[in-house]
Amino acid sequence: MADAPRPPERSGTGLEVADATVRFGDLTAVDDVSLQVAGAETLAILGPSGCGKSTLLRAVVGLEELTSGTVRFDGADMAGVPVHRRGFGLMFQDGQLFEHLTVGGNVAYGPRRRGVDRAEAIARVERLLTLVGLDGYAARRPATLSGGERQRVALARALAAEPRLLLLDEPLSALDASLRGRLAADLRRILATTETPALLVTHDHEEAFAVADRVALMRAGRIVQTGTPREVWAHPVDAEAALFLGYSRVLEAREAEALRAAYPSALGASAGQGRDTAIALRQNALRVGDGPLEAEVITVAPALDELRLAVRLVDGTELDAVAGLVEPVEVGQHVRLVLDESAVARLP
Amino acid sequence: MSVAARGARVRRGALSGTGPGLVLLALLPLAFLAVFFLLPVGGMLLRGLAPDGALDLSGFAEGLSGRRIQRVIGLTLAQALIASAISVLLGVPVAYALYRLRFPGRGLLRAMVVMPFVMPTVVVGVAFRTLLSEGGPLGSLGLDGTWAAIIAGLVFFNISVVVRTVGAAWEGLDTRAEESAASLGATPLEVLRTITLPSLLPAILSAASVVFLFCATAFGVVLTMGGLKYGTVETEIYLQTAHFLDLRTAAVLSVVQLIVVLALLALVARLRARSEHPQRRIGASAAARRPRRGDWPALAVTAAVAAYVLAPVSSLVIRSLHRDGRWTLANYRALGTTGDGNALLVPVWEALRNSFAIAVDATLIALVLGLVVAIIVSRHPRAPLARRGQAFFDSAFMLPLGVSAVTVGFGFLITLNHPPLDLRSSSILVPIAQATVALPLVVRTLAPVLRSIDDRLRQAAMVLGASPWRALLTVDLPTVWRPLLAAAGFAMAVSLGEFGATAFLARPDMPTLPVVVFRLIGRPGGDNFGMAMAASVVLTVVTVAIMGLVERLRISAVGTF
Numbered sequence: 068m069a070d071a072p073r074p075p076e077r078s079g080t081g082l083e084v085a086d087a088t089v090r091f092g093d094l095t096a097v098d099d100v101s102l103q104v105a106g107a108e109t110l111a112i113l114g115p116s117g118c119g120k121s122t123l124l125r126a127v128v129g130l131e132e133l134t135s136g137t138v139r140f141d142g143a144d145m146a147g148v149p150v151h152r153r154g155f156g157l158m159f160q161d162g163q164l165f166e167h168l169t170v171g172g173n174v175a176y177g178p179r180r181r182g183v184d185r186a187e188a189i190a191r192v193e194r195l196l197t198l199v200g201l202d203g204y205a206a207r208r209p210a211t212l213s214g215g216e217r218q219r220v221a222l223a224r225a226l227a228a229e230p231r232l233l234l235l236d237e238p239l240s241a242l243d244a245s246l247r248g249r250l251a252a253d254l255r256r257i258l259a260t261t262e263t264p265a266l267l268v269t270h271d272h273e274e275a276f277a278v279a280d281r282v283a284l285m286r287a288g289r290i291v292q293t294g295t296p297r298e299v300w301a302h303p304v305d306a307e308a309a310l311f312l313g314y315s316r317v318l319e320a321r322e323a324e325a326l327r328a329a330y331p332s333a334l335g336a337s338a339g340q341g342r343d344t345a346i347a348l349r350q351n352a353l354r355v356g357d358g359p360l361e362a363e364v365i366t367v368a369p370a371l372d373e374l375r376l377a378v379r380l381v382d383g384t385e386l387d388a389v390a391g392l393v394e395p396v397e398v399g400q401h402v403r404l405v406l407d408e409s410a411v412a413r414l415p
Numbered sequence: 416m417s418v419a420a421r422g423a424r425v426r427r428g429a430l431s432g433t434g435p436g437l438v439l440l441a442l443l444p445l446a447f448l449a450v451f452f453l454l455p456v457g458g459m460l461l462r463g464l465a466p467d468g469a470l471d472l473s474g475f476a477e478g479l480s481g482r483r484i485q486r487v488i489g490l491t492l493a494q495a496l497i498a499s500a501i502s503v504l505l506g507v508p509v510a511y512a513l514y515r516l517r518f519p520g521r522g523l524l525r526a527m528v529v530m531p532f533v534m535p536t537v538v539v540g541v542a543f544r545t546l547l548s549e550g551g552p553l554g555s556l557g558l559d560g561t562w563a564a565i566i567a568g569l570v571f572f573n574i575s576v577v578v579r580t581v582g583a584a585w586e587g588l589d590t591r592a593e594e595s596a597a598s599l600g601a602t603p604l605e606v607l608r609t610i611t612l613p614s615l616l617p618a619i620l621s622a623a624s625v626v627f628l629f630c631a632t633a634f635g636v637v638l639t640m641g642g643l644k645y646g647t648v649e650t651e652i653y654l655q656t657a658h659f660l661d662l663r664t665a666a667v668l669s670v671v672q673l674i675v676v677l678a679l680l681a682l683v684a685r686l687r688a689r690s691e692h693p694q695r696r697i698g699a700s701a702a703a704r705r706p707r708r709g710d711w712p713a714l715a716v717t718a719a720v721a722a723y724v725l726a727p728v729s730s731l732v733i734r735s736l737h738r739d740g741r742w743t744l745a746n747y748r749a750l751g752t753t754g755d756g757n758a759l760l761v762p763v764w765e766a767l768r769n770s771f772a773i774a775v776d777a778t779l780i781a782l783v784l785g786l787v788v789a790i791i792v793s794r795h796p797r798a799p800l801a802r803r804g805q806a807f808f809d810s811a812f813m814l815p816l817g818v819s820a821v822t823v824g825f826g827f828l829i830t831l832n833h834p835p836l837d838l839r840s841s842s843i844l845v846p847i848a849q850a851t852v853a854l855p856l857v858v859r860t861l862a863p864v865l866r867s868i869d870d871r872l873r874q875a876a877m878v879l880g881a882s883p884w885r886a887l888l889t890v891d892l893p894t895v896w897r898p899l900l901a902a903a904g905f906a907m908a909v910s911l912g913e914f915g916a917t918a919f920l921a922r923p924d925m926p927t928l929p930v931v932v933f934r935l936i937g938r939p940g941g942d943n944f945g946m947a948m949a950a951s952v953v954l955t956v957v958t959v960a961i962m963g964l965v966e967r968l969r970i971s972a973v974g975t976f
Binding site: 092128130149150151152154155156157159163165167176177180181224225228 | 869871878879885890
C-alpha cells in the first residue's frame with residue numbers, strides 16, 4: 068500500500084508521560100503514571116472499567132487537566148498547548164461522527180482544519196476510505212452505516228489529519244464479537260501501514276493483544292505491569308492480574324502441591340521448600356487424557372467444541388478441566404488429566 | 416521551577432481557549448442583566464425603602480398593615496393558587512391526549528391549545544369581556560368583572576404551559592416501565608398512580624411553579640378584566656406608582672413579590688431535585704398510540720378545553736365584525752384612523768408597525784444574549800467552583816420571569832434618566848425591556864438542545880484541529896439553528912404581546928398595538944370598543960401566525976419549563 072498517507076519523518080522521542088496524576092476532588096483517577104510510546108509502536112493500556120485509563124487518555128489529548136506531572140511529545144511539554152494544536156488524533160468508542168456531514172466530509176474535516184486545500188483533501192479521503200475498506204462511501208450519510216462501518220469511518224477520519232499520535236478509546240468495544248476480530252486485524256495492519264504511533268485503552272484483553280505491540284496493565288489509577296502481550300500473558304504480576312487476563316483459577320501454593328508433584332519441571336520446586344508460589348490456570352490447562360493426575364468429575368457443561376468440567380483431585384482441590392466431545396464424560400466418573408504447560412503461569 | 420508554579424502552568428494549559436473564553440463570553444449577558452434589570456429594580460426598591468439615602472424599613476410596617484394591601488396580597492396568592500391548580504388539573508389529561516395518543520386532528524388541537532400562551536394578555540382580557548359582558552354570549556351568567564372571570568382568564572392563558580411542559584415529558588417517557596407494571600398485575604389506574612405520575616412529577620412541578628409565577632405577577636389580564644377592583648400585587652404596584660405616586664408602598668410590594676417568588680423557586684428546585692431520577696427517553700412517535708376505550712375521560716377533558724379556548728376567541732372575532740348590531744367591516748376600516756374623538760395619537764396600523772419594529776429589535780437582543788446564556792449553562796464543567804458559578808448564572812437569568820414587569824418598567828424610568836445612561840427619551844428602552852422578558856424563554860428553548868449534544872462530539876472536532884470556536888460552529892450550530900429559529904419566533908410573539916413594561920415605557924407618539932388596545936377600551940364610545948376588538952384580532956392573527964411557523968419547526972422545548 069504505497070499510496071497510504073505517511074506522517075513526516077520523525078526523529079523525536081515520541082510520547083513521554085511522566086508522574087501524571089489526575090484528581091477529581093477526593094478521587095485520584097490517575098495516580099503517578101509514567102509511560103512512553105516511541106517509534107511507530109502501539110501501546111495498549113488494559114484495565115477494568117473505572118481504573119482511570121480513559122482519564123489518562125483524555126489527559127494526554129488535553130481534554131483533562133493534569134493535577135501534577137507532565138505530558139511531552141518529542142521533548143516538547145504539552146502543558147498549555149490546547150487540544151486542537153497538539154496534533155494528536157482521538158477515536159472514540161462510538162465514533163462520534165458528525166451526522167450532518169457526509170462520510171467524505173467527516174474524513175476531510177481534520178485536513179481542512181489543518182489548511183489542506185480542497186482537492187488534496189478529497190484525494191486523501193479516497194485514499195483513506197480505501198485503506199479502511201470503505202471504497203466509494205464518501206457521499207453516504209453516517210446514519211446509513213452499520214456499527215462496524217461507522218468505526219472504520221471514525222478511524223479514517225482520525226488518520227486523515229495525519230496525527231503525530233493516535234489515541235484510541237475502546238475502539239472496538241461497541242461492536243459484536245465476529246466484527247471485532249476482523250476489525251482488530253485491520254486496525255493493526257492500518258496502524259503498521261501508516262506508521263502511526265498509537266495509544267489504545269481497552270478493558271478487553273483480546274483486543275489489546277490483537278492490536279498492540281506492548282501492553283500496560285492499569286488498576287486503580289496505577290500501571291502495575293508493562294511488557295509485550297506475550298510476556299504479560301505468560302507472567303501475570305499477581306493473582307488479580309491473572310484473573311483479569313482470562314486465567315480461570317489461581318491456586319495458592321498449598322492448593323497447588325498435587326499439581327507440582329505431578330509436573331515438577333514445569334511448575335518449579337514443590338511447596339515446603341520455602342519457595343511457595345501461586346499458580347494461575349486457564350480453563351483448558353488440564354485436559355482429560357492419559358496423564359499423571361487422577362480426579363473425580365463434579366460437573367459437566369457442554370461448550371461449542373469441548374466439554375467444560377469441574378473436577379476434584381484426591382486431596383480435595385477443585386480445578387477446571389476440559390474434555391473432547393468424542394468420548395462422553397459423566398458426573399462422578401474418575402478421569403486422568405494431562406497438563407498443557409503453555410496454559411499455566413507461575414505467579415511471582 | 417517550583418512545584419506551585421508548575422501546578423499553575425499545568426492547570427492553565429489543559430483546556431485553554433474554552434475556560435477563559437466562556438468567562439469572557441459570560442460578561443456580555445451579565446452586563447446586560449446588571450444594567451437593564453438589577454439597576455432599575457434596585458433603583459426602584461431603593462427609592463421606596465431608602466428615600467433619604469438612609470434605609471427606612473418603617474414602610475414595611477405601614478405598608479403591610481394597611482387593610483387594602485393585605486387584601487391585595489391575600490387575593491393575589493389565592494387567585495394564583497386556584498388558577499394554577501385548575502390549570503394543572505385540566506392540563507395533565509390534555510397533555511396525555513395530545514402527546515400520548517394519535518388521532519386525526521391532533522395537530523390542529525395542539526396548535527389551538529398552545530395559542531393562548533402567545534396571545535397578548537390584553538387581548539385575552541378583552542376576549543373574555545366580550546364573552547361575559549352584558550349582551551355577550553355568556554352575559555346571562557353575570558360573571559363580567561368578577562373574581563371568577565379573572566381566574567378563568569388566567570387558566571385560559573396558562574393551560575398551554577402545563578400541556579406543553581408535561582406533554583413534552585410524557586411524549587418521551589419510556590413505556591416499558593408502564594408495561595412491566597401492567598404485567599405485574601397493576602390496573603391502568605395503578606400504573607398511572609405508581610409509575611407514570613411519579614415519572615412526570617418533575618415536569619408537573621415545573622409547570623405548576625411557572626404557572627403560579629405567571630398568575631401571581633399577571634398584569635394585563637387582571638387590569639382589563641377586573642379593573643382595579645380585584646387588584647393583584649402587580650396591578651397594585653402599577654396603581655401606587657403611576658396613579659398615587661406612592662413609591663414606598665410600591666417598593667414594599669415589589670420586595671414582597673420578589674421574596675415570594677424566590678422562596679417559591681427555591682422550594683420547587685428542592686422538590687424537583689428530590690423527585691428527579693434518571694429516566695430512559697425514547698423517540699417521541701414510538702409511544703403514541705390510537706385511543707382506546709379507557710381514554711375517553713382524557714379526550715373529553717381535551718374537547719372541553721378546546722371549546723374553552725375557542726369560545727372567547729370566536730366571541731372576540733364575532734364582536735369585531737359587528738357595529739350597531741349589524742355585520743360589518745367598519746371596525747377594521749377604522750384601524751386606519753385615530754378613533755372616536757381622537758382617542759389615539761396614531762392610527763392603529765402605525766401602532767402595528769411600531770410593534771413590529773420594536774419586536775424585531777427585542778428579538779435580536781434576546782436571541783444574542785439567550786444564545787450566549789444557553790451555551791454557558793449547557794456546558795458540563797468539572798470544577799465545583801465553575802459548577803456553582805454556572806448554577807448561579809442559570810438562575811440569575813430566570814429572575815426576570817418572577818419580577819414584576821411593572822417594577823422593571825418603572826425602574827427604567829427612574830434609574831436610566833441621568834448620564835451616562837440617559838435613555839429615557841431613547842426608543843431603545845422598549846425593545847430592551849421586552850428582551851428582558853423574552854430572554855428566559857429563549858434560554859429555556861435552547862439550553863436543553865445544547866445540553867443534549869454529546870460533549871465528545873465537540874472534543875472530536877477539537878482533536879481534529881478545530882479551535883474551540885470552530886468546534887462550536889461545526890457541532891453546535893447545525894443542531895441548534897432550528898431551535899434558534901423557533902426561539903426567535905417565540906421571542907417575537909412574546910414581544911408583540913408584552914404589555915406590563917411597555918405600558919410604562921412606550922412613548923405616547925410611538926405606542927405598540929397592545930398599548931393601543933388598552934387605550935381604546937378605556938375610552939368611551941362604542942366605535943372605539945369595536946376598534947379595540949378589531950385591533951385585538953389583528954394582533955392575535957399576527958402572533959398566532961408566527962407561532963404556527965414556529966410549530967412547523969417541531970421543537971418540543973418551545974414554551975416548556
